[in-house]
Amino acid sequence: MEYFNFEELKLESGEKLSPVVLAYETYGKLNADKSNAILILHALSGDTHAAGPGGWWEKMIGAGKAFDTGKYFIICSNVLGGCRGSTGPSSINPKTGKPYGLDFPIITITDIVNAQKKLIDHLGIEKLLSAAGGSMGGMQVLEWLVTHPERLLSAIPIATAGRHSPQQIAFNEVGRQAIMADVNWNEGDYYSGPAPERGLAVARMVGHITYMSDRSMEDKFGRKFRDKKQLLKKFAAEFEVEGYLQYRGDSFVKRFDANSYLYITKAMDYFDAFHGKSIAEAFKGVKAKVMVLAFKSDWLYPTHQSQEIVKACKMGGVKTAYCEIDSKYGHDSFLVETEEETHLIRNFLKNVKPD
């Protein structure tokens, strides 16, 4: 992991954040004319570690893989507001010498992308060959497309939305409420004491339900009991699906900061790839080639939202391909269906050439 430090970021709100660190990892080698760089953008709970052992997109990035490190220079940075090396609410506020907590300013996907742009500038890259990511990563891809159209040749938004529906906002809000209901949250000022782990675990459990499909849960858990119908304790996890959710919740709190969860989910809810414009107008300045990927069983980011992105691209005169993949894994598909994605992305990238 490397760190890129810079003095100041002017935020969409008008506030200034200073100083700023972005943590990032790179894979492969940047070529001489710096024309082979691909930016990988992570989802809500992701981090810099996209490739290599334990990487969240390990099967997609590496020698001979979709994002072939023999050909491309891959960059993945932790988002602004995160807790995996980049500046976020758990970072030290230089004004107080203590973690920001709720003194951290509200951030948006635009701010997250503007910080990434500074990193790309710093690496001397004029034009990205591509930007790709799923879920909130896909939102960043869209934001790159519309706010920095001259800085990338292609873009691959996956399992994402141009803007959150009220249902998506609602699921995020429930997660936030669960965190803020935790007595340890203490208005975000918990870094010197116990963290709001119970609340954050509940938020993560809600998330995991929305990441899977009805059918993939049925296939994986059915109505199986963990330990027959013997309860050691009333309301302990009894069905396998309950045990799974608790395990996921408990392991999440070890690596994620509750305040980051609040700030980042809020950034997702604010996001509007169309920036208040009509669908017909929104993507008019976009120069990159776009491939939109969606998954039929994804009910958190349903395919009609990807189709809306495609529509905006087409109406904006953008060269656009759209693939709807027949996967059963729900929203998780973008992390699971790597074989199908590899096939599609490899062929798409093959035809992306510097002007």
Added chain:
Amino acid sequence: MEYFNFEELKLESGEKLSPVVLAYETYGKLNADKSNAILILHALSGDTHAAGPGGWWEKMIGAGKAFDTGKYFIICSNVLGGCRGSTGPSSINPKTGKPYGLDFPIITITDIVNAQKKLIDHLGIEKLLSAAGGSMGGMQVLEWLVTHPERLLSAIPIATAGRHSPQQIAFNEVGRQAIMADVNWNEGDYYSGPAPERGLAVARMVGHITYMSDRSMEDKFGRKFRDKKQLLKKFAAEFEVEGYLQYRGDSFVKRFDANSYLYITKAMDYFDAFHGKSIAEAFKGVKAKVMVLAFKSDWLYPTHQSQEIVKACKMGGVKTAYCEIDSKYGHDSFLVETEEETHLIRNFLKNVKPD
């Protein structure tokens, strides 16, 4: 509201609950041969007050309505384990003189229905003309069908399932975890202090998301802000959908007991209308006529679960009608689409006659 007291209920677990009270309301008049009684069964958060001003099925029950009080004698009791007049975890445990809390025994839908049967016996009703209810009310309808087949002439399960899928269990489990994460929950022993209201509110918020459809949320809230983008406080409710969920959560805690929420949701998760038998065998002894109602946009209790009930009925030789209503309101449809339901139920009941 009336109260039916009885000495003891033997539970499915083998434990005994004693004494027991069931709160209930009746509407209309029981005829001389006691052949016009219809049992209305409420959902998770329902209560005895089904008809009249503020009744949860007000539009369905009354003079000239689907459940016509000019013709029928309507009974609605609060479920065992509830907190609206019937014995539940907030009732006084005679052994300690204090509220049961987690000393209340685990109950099942079978226990809930067995308690209702005692009430029906007490009222001197040999055979119900019908039993009807939506969601968890529908589960009780199914349980009546299979465990007391000689006691009813017809049944109307609405927007329900023969057994919970892992996704349905998962949503309930998240609600339970939110309650148990609340520091005020105190292992269920909170009746002398503050109740776990924050946790219960979060549980209810999750519920409300699942009760609405993606589209009905879109129509009702869209991405509208409550008060422009002016935040008085960070992470306060800002989008209209957030304000709605918070309002629903906050009003729920005034009328519902958190421990009842735990016990009742668990009873739903345990429920298996087929009692471990094959679909072909499960409904073989059923004598009543059945009408199953489902709603296309209901993603919490998807139509394929109603179809499974219909299949079990058909394979069991039960006279069964199935209607899938094209409503946009999601699971809430069973409370909202009263016009369509009235039409269907009125005609169905017209043809239910004592042998």
